[in-house]
Amino acid sequence: MPEPFEPRIVAFFCNWCTYLAADLAGTSRLRYAPNARVIRVMCSGRIDPQFVLDAFARGADGVLIGGCHPGDCHYQEGNYKCLRRFQLLKRLASQMGIEDDRLRLEWISASEGERVRTVMNDMVEKIRALGPLGRRKEVEEEAVVA
Amino acid sequence: MKPKVAFYWCASCGGCEEAVIDLAEKVLDVVAAVDIVFWPVALDFKTKDVEAMADGSIVATFLNGAIRNSEQEEMAHLLRRKTQVLLAFGACAQLGGIPGLGNLWNRDTIFNEVYRDSPALVNPDGVFPVTEHRDNGHTLRLPKFFDTVLTLDQVVDVDYYLPGCPPTPNIIEQAIGALLSGKLPPKGSVLAPDVALCEECSRRDTKPEKLALEAFHRPSEVLIDESKCILAQGVPCLGAATRSGCGAQCVEGNMPCTGCFGPTSRVRDAGAKSLSAIASMAASNDEAEIERILAGIPDPAGMFYRYSLPASRLRRKRQEAV
Amino acid sequence: MSKHIVIDPVTRLEGHGRIEIFLDDAGQVERAVFQVPELRGFEKFAQGRPAEDMPQITSRICGVCPMAHHMAATKALDDLYKVDPPPAAKKIRELAYTTFMAEDHALHFYFLGGPDFIVGPRAPAAERNVLGVIARVGEETGRKVIAVRKRLRAVMATIAGKAIHPVFGLPGGVAKRVTLEQQEEFKAAAEEAVEFAKFTLGAFEKIVLGNAEYVDLIRSEVFTHRTYYMGMVDESNRVNFYDGQLRVAGPDGAEWAKFETGRYLDYIGEHVEPWTHVKFCYLKAVGWNGFEEGAASGVYSVAPLARLNVAAGMATPAAEAAREQFFSTLGPGPVHHTLANHWARVIELLYAAERMRELAADADITDPHVRNLPTATPREGIGVVEAPRGTLFHHYQTDEKGLIQKANLIVATQNNGARISMSVEKAAKGLITGGEVPEGLLNMVEMAFRAYDPCFGCATHAQGAAPITIRIHRRAHQVKAS
Ligand code: SF4
Ligand code: SF4
Ligand code: SF4
Ligand code: FES
Numbered sequence: 001m002p003e004p005f006e007p008r009i010v011a012f013f014c015n016w017c018t019y020l021a022a023d024l025a026g027t028s029r030l031r032y033a034p035n036a037r038v039i040r041v042m043c044s045g046r047i048d049p050q051f052v053l054d055a056f057a058r059g060a061d062g063v064l065i066g067g068c069h070p071g072d073c074h075y076q077e078g079n080y081k082c083l084r085r086f087q088l089l090k091r092l093a094s095q096m097g098i099e100d101d102r103l104r105l106e107w108i109s110a111s112e113g114e115r116v117r118t119v120m121n122d123m124v125e126k127i128r129a130l131g132p133l134g135r136r137k138e139v140e141e142e143a144v145v146a
Numbered sequence: 147m148k149p150k151v152a153f154y155w156c157a158s159c160g161g162c163e164e165a166v167i168d169l170a171e172k173v174l175d176v177v178a179a180v181d182i183v184f185w186p187v188a189l190d191f192k193t194k195d196v197e198a199m200a201d202g203s204i205v206a207t208f209l210n211g212a213i214r215n216s217e218q219e220e221m222a223h224l225l226r227r228k229t230q231v232l233l234a235f236g237a238c239a240q241l242g243g244i245p246g247l248g249n250l251w252n253r254d255t256i257f258n259e260v261y262r263d264s265p266a267l268v269n270p271d272g273v274f275p276v277t278e279h280r281d282n283g284h285t286l287r288l289p290k291f292f293d294t295v296l297t298l299d300q301v302v303d304v305d306y307y308l309p310g311c312p313p314t315p316n317i318i319e320q321a322i323g324a325l326l327s328g329k330l331p332p333k334g335s336v337l338a339p340d341v342a343l344c345e346e347c348s349r350r351d352t353k354p355e356k357l358a359l360e361a362f363h364r365p366s367e368v369l370i371d372e373s374k375c376i377l378a379q380g381v382p383c384l385g386a387a388t389r390s391g392c393g394a395q396c397v398e399g400n401m402p403c404t405g406c407f408g409p410t411s412r413v414r415d416a417g418a419k420s421l422s423a424i425a426s427m428a429a430s431n432d433e434a435e436i437e438r439i440l441a442g443i444p445d446p447a448g449m450f451y452r453y454s455l456p457a458s459r460l461r462r463k464r465q466e467a468v
Numbered sequence: 469m470s471k472h473i474v475i476d477p478v479t480r481l482e483g484h485g486r487i488e489i490f491l492d493d494a495g496q497v498e499r500a501v502f503q504v505p506e507l508r509g510f511e512k513f514a515q516g517r518p519a520e521d522m523p524q525i526t527s528r529i530c531g532v533c534p535m536a537h538h539m540a541a542t543k544a545l546d547d548l549y550k551v552d553p554p555p556a557a558k559k560i561r562e563l564a565y566t567t568f569m570a571e572d573h574a575l576h577f578y579f580l581g582g583p584d585f586i587v588g589p590r591a592p593a594a595e596r597n598v599l600g601v602i603a604r605v606g607e608e609t610g611r612k613v614i615a616v617r618k619r620l621r622a623v624m625a626t627i628a629g630k631a632i633h634p635v636f637g638l639p640g641g642v643a644k645r646v647t648l649e650q651q652e653e654f655k656a657a658a659e660e661a662v663e664f665a666k667f668t669l670g671a672f673e674k675i676v677l678g679n680a681e682y683v684d685l686i687r688s689e690v691f692t693h694r695t696y697y698m699g700m701v702d703e704s705n706r707v708n709f710y711d712g713q714l715r716v717a718g719p720d721g722a723e724w725a726k727f728e729t730g731r732y733l734d735y736i737g738e739h740v741e742p743w744t745h746v747k748f749c750y751l752k753a754v755g756w757n758g759f760e761e762g763a764a765s766g767v768y769s770v771a772p773l774a775r776l777n778v779a780a781g782m783a784t785p786a787a788e789a790a791r792e793q794f795f796s797t798l799g800p801g802p803v804h805h806t807l808a809n810h811w812a813r814v815i816e817l818l819y820a821a822e823r824m825r826e827l828a829a830d831a832d833i834t835d836p837h838v839r840n841l842p843t844a845t846p847r848e849g850i851g852v853v854e855a856p857r858g859t860l861f862h863h864y865q866t867d868e869k870g871l872i873q874k875a876n877l878i879v880a881t882q883n884n885g886a887r888i889s890m891s892v893e894k895a896a897k898g899l900i901t902g903g904e905v906p907e908g909l910l911n912m913v914e915m916a917f918r919a920y921d922p923c924f925g926c927a928t929h930a931q932g933a934a935p936i937t938i939r940i941h942r943r944a945h946q947v948k949a950s
Contacts, residue, residue: 158531159527159528159529159530159531159532159534160530160531160532161528161530161531161532161534161632161633162531163531163532164531164532164632165531165632167575167579168618168621168631168632170614170615170617170618171611171614171615171618173614174610174611174614177599187580188579188580188597188598189594189597190593190594190596190597190911191593191594243528244525244528245509245528247513247517247525248509248512248513250513250516251509251512251513255512256509256512259509259511259512260509260511260512260747261740261747264511264738264747264876265733265863265874265876266732266733266736266737266738266749266876266878267737267738267740267747268737268738268739268752268756269738269739269740273740273741273742274740274742275740275741275742275743275744275745276742276743279742279743288743288744288745311528311633312531312632312633364518364520364870365520365638365643366518366519366520366545366549366638366639366842366870367841367842368841369839369841370643372644372645395625395629395630395635396629396630396635398629399628399629399630399634399635399636399643399644400629400636400643400644401629401635401636401643404524444518444869444871445516445517445518445521445871447516448516448517448518448521452525
């Protein structure tokens with residue numbers, strides 16, 4: 001019997017908002033799917049699209065980016081920068097065969113622990129329906145077929 | 147005895163070969179300094195001549211073109227064995243090059259396009275080329291065509307890289323000079339300046355420190371002002387994320403840089419880096435407005451990975467989604 | 469005990485290919501097959517790309533004739549957007565194009581095909597190359613060839629941004645104007661090109677036509693095929709590389725068809741064989757009847773010899789005089805001798821240089837108005853030029869944003885594919901007897917296709933290329949020959 005598929009999600013969370021929200025969710029015992037590996041960044045504006053592609057290449061089935069609400073970024077412009085890059089990156093990802101639901105951007109403030117839970121559960125569910133991305137295997141095996 | 151040198155091409159357009167011929171009178175100096183033992187485009191030496199050489203007896207091999215089929219893969223291995231210093235010559239060998247755009251598809255979709263869906267085709271019996279064909283008692287073979295285009299260093303160990311589509315004569319000359327004098331940088335280096343193209347661009351002074359663009363234009367839609375930074379005019383120019391060394395040729399031709407020299411050493415994924423820089427310039431904080439501005443870039447994969455898809459982190463479009 | 473001779477790769481041509489020759493027990497050639505093992509898929513990966521990127525993307529089909537692909541693609545963009553370039557732009561394009569034709573034909577004569585004659589068909593392999601040519605013609609002449617070529621490449625780079633993979637073609641014109649200063653250099657370069665072309669024609673006449681053995685070789689049945697021919701002509705039926713209508717002549721030389729380039733699909737079909745990646749073009753109305761010559765077979769040929777065969781003349785004086793001499797020597801016409809391609813190529817070199825001289829001197833080329841912006845909604849565009857190696861078709865369909873939905877490319881060498889196969893088989897059968905295959909003889913088999921200056925880089929644009937191999941299989945015996 002094949003093992004049931006557990007989506008692997010890499011979450012890049014801004015230190016000043018979503019990361020704290022995730023923390024809050026934890027301390028408030030809000031249960032959510034344990035599929036994400038959270039990476040803390042100083043600001044969503046610091047997330048280089050290279051990191052995102054790297055996560056997919058190394059086997060992530062989905063990538064979630066969490067930043068401060070518009071107007072609330074600690075560094076003023078960071079989340080807007082993130083939004084601009086995200087839009088283009090999303091189109092690139094779709095050209096590379098990565099479905100929309102696998103790459104997601106959410107604005108979540110420090111107090112919205114509940115929202116972390118909803119978003120995460122929703123994403124896990126959607127990716128579960130999509131199935132594994134299978135990137136790592138493809139890349140490692142060079143995908144060479146005669 | 148003069149050092150032995152070889153030139154070879156895999157999935158190549160031949161432009162890299164022409165680039166060597168474009169050394170013009172300096173080709174004669176090269177010929178005087180080295181012994182060219184294999185160069186199919188110009189000389190009549192055959193593969194068997196290479197096979198007969200002792201391993202490591204070729205001092206340097208300049209290999210251009212990507213790897214797309216089994217025959218090219220075998221040639222890459224053969225030449226690697228016979229050669230001390232293997233140079234990936236040009237964008238195709240280094241990054242996959244324009245043929246690397248084939249990684250948005252796979253073998254079947256390409257074959258179907260060519261042998262099933264092509265408009266002038268008359269193929270009622272659905273004949274496709276096959277790797278082994280029996281014909282009146284004779285067997286005819288074709289190499290295996292891969293689903294995925296590979297860079298040279300995904301197949302064999304590479305010592306140095308010459309960037310460009312094709313590399314420019316000055317870059318080639320310097321590489322040959324470095325080889326002959328033995329003054330080679332650390333293994334794995336790209337033999338070109340490690341700074342961005344904007345540094346050597348004649349329009350550099352007209353490029354603002356910080357760019358905020360209200361629209362992106364395709365070069366077909368606007369008249370480009372010959373005196374100003376092309377990117378500042380809203381036409382995506384990849385100079386900021388591309389390695390210098392070509393003399394900003396395309397910009398001199400009044401067209402944007404499309405990135406053929408690949409990234410500088412600090413960049414892992416050339417396309418993602420360029421995408422990031424260009425997208426950040428959209429002058430808005432509003433989601434819908436950003437979308438409108440970025441619609442001026444209709445084909446991000448083709449623009450940012452024009453020469454480097456096989457070398458990118460993702461390497462290819464997901465097979466299942468092709 | 470078996471005999472197995474492998475020559476790999478076939479050399480002095482662009483791209484990869486392979487020839488398989490099967491001998492019967494008596495050592496006679498039973499079958500010779502010309503294979504192209506590569507394929508790259510340009511039609512497929514064009515899909516989704518913006519149409520205006522096609523001139524730069526498709527030039528990577530071939531770095532030897534990137535200007536031809538760039539120009540066919542650019543003309544297809546004019547058609548796609550229904551935009552007519554201003555006079556200056558048309559002339560600048562044609563100037564760049566004729567400069568390229570002159571340079572490329574010269575390259576073939578001195579580097580690729582010429583060594584077979586100048587150094588000799590059966591000369592030692594190590595000398596049969598451009599260095600051997602230089603040794604024969606003298607270092608001074610050798611340096612002159614190199615210098616002229618360099619100057620022509622510089623003209624191309626000035627106009628086109630890059631000589632290898634130009635960037636100047638846009639719908640409705642070109643990216644950059646020509647300055648008065650540049651024009652002076654173009655004029656001087658063109659003058660030198662004309663002198664050089666005349667020198668080359670003189671050298672050809674002396675070395676090749678002055679040698680009875682070579683003339684016999686050109687005329688020999690082994691290198692002769694009576695097929696259809698196709699090429700582009702102007703309104704007076706003279707050879708034109710950049711623009712015009714397509715004219716087809718039958719094996720008897722009479723005009724068989726003349727049509728607008730946009731109607732190519734009515735005339736040309738492509739046939740697939742399972743043992744090669746190249747598709748074979750043929751005339752649809754005649755039909756595919758196998759690798760056969762004659763009026764009942766749709767096989768046709770393109771490139772210099774074909775262009776001369778379909779045209780009523782050359783549009784410049786010295787080239788026209790040379791053309792007349794060509795037909796009075798080998799004619800009356802059509803000339804069916806494959807090796808006559810070399811002569812025809814040098815005549816075209818002269819035409820290209822003379823045409824370059826006319827355009828370089830034209831006052832229009834320095835007009836700053838070099839582009840009309842497209843306004844129409846794109847849908848479909850076809851662009852056709854005569855590449856050095858023959859007729860080249862680019863055909864695109866796009867969505868309303870100008871993103872490519874379908875691309876069809878028929879390249880020069882593909883048009884010639886069937887006839888090249890026939891030439892190789894005929895040469896192999898005619899030259900190899902009794903299983904004796906010295907290296908020089910195999911080179912003469914290679915000469916059968918080198919005359920076409922085939923480009924397998926181009927021919928395999930659709931997929932990939934491998935080195936040309938000549939393999940001689942002998943049924944019972946296999947020996948590794950040298
Ligand atoms: S790098 Fe460019 S010039 Fe060189 S083989 Fe590739 S496409 Fe041709
Ligand atoms: S962006 Fe382009 S035009 Fe502007 S300075 Fe850089 S290379 Fe030059
Ligand atoms: S300007 Fe850019 S695309 Fe053009 S040759 Fe230089 S590096 Fe390559
Ligand atoms: S600090 Fe949170 S997104 Fe910038």
